[in-house]
Amino acid sequence: MSLLGERERDAVASVWEHLAHDVGVRLDVGPVATPVALLAAGGREIDTNAEARALVEELCALSxxxxxxxxxxxxxxxxxxxxxxxxxxYVGLPWGYELASVVQAVAVAGADGPALSEPSLERLGAIERPVSIDVFVTPT
Amino acid sequence: MLLAYRCALASPQITATAVETSEFPTWADRHGVMAVPAIVVDERPRWTGSVPEDVFVDRLLAAVRETGTAVSD
Known part of the structure; x- marks a missing residue:
């Protein structure tokens, strides 16, 4: 069963058709989990590992x-x-709004040119030790 | 999330992780996340809400300076 509608597939393909470089995507899944009712999936009970695998496989086949x-x-x-x-x-099932973020992240990774403006690049270049940024999101 | 990722692409020192809060509530609770997007830098909660690129970089650098001295002037 396809998880993405035709419009969603077309939208992703049109964003990714401008990729200038290859982009590697890695998906790590755990053991089969107890299905949880996920609001972002319309309240359906799903195994997030299995759902992520099906979704990401379908996505990556688009480019x-x-x-x-x-x-x-x-x-x-x-x-x-x-x-x-x-x-x-990205930890979790990238559904809803966050799916669009992941699609955009692939577009940024595969784009020609810098990821940020020149002043931002210069300022971030001054960081001399490892820094971790965690962003807590919800998929709706 | 995308700005954090752009920062990670721009600097080899930066890694960015997005966490789906409803699937990992304990992880979010550990940082006292009450609203999203919540930004945590080096394990310390910093700010909530989407901001423009220059503000994001300002706040990130301020957080890095506060937790260490590893930013050259």
Whole structure:
């Protein structure tokens, strides 16, 4: 069963048709989980690992520039976990509004040119030690 | 989330993680997340809400300076 509607697939394909570079996407999934009712999935009871796998596989098939590596873990953990390019990890099922963010993240990773404005790049260049940014989001 | 990712692409020192709060409530509770998007820098909650790029970079650098001295002037 397709998780994305035709309009969604067309929208993703049109964003990704401008990718200038290949983008690697990695999906880590945990063991089969107890289904949870997820508001973002319309209140359906779903196994987020299985749903993420089906969704990401369907997404990545929409562009030749986007390649998917899948890792299955036997122990429970913070899964599903999606890694886009070198710097972004998304923990959870990227549904709803956050799906659009992931699609945009792939577009940014595969774009020619800098990710930020020149002044921002210069200022961030002054950071001399590792820094982690965690962003807590909801999918609606 | 996208701005955090753009920062991660712009600096090899920065990593960005987005966490789906409703699936990982304990993780969010640990940082006292009450509203989203909530931004946590180096494990310390910093601000809530979407801001423009220059403000995001301002706040990020302020957070980095506060927790260490590893920003050259």
């Amino acid at each position: 030749d520039r986007v390649t998917l590596e899948l890792f299955e873990h036997q122990e429970a953990g913070a899964y599903p976990s999606l890694t886009v390019g070198a710097g972004l990890r």
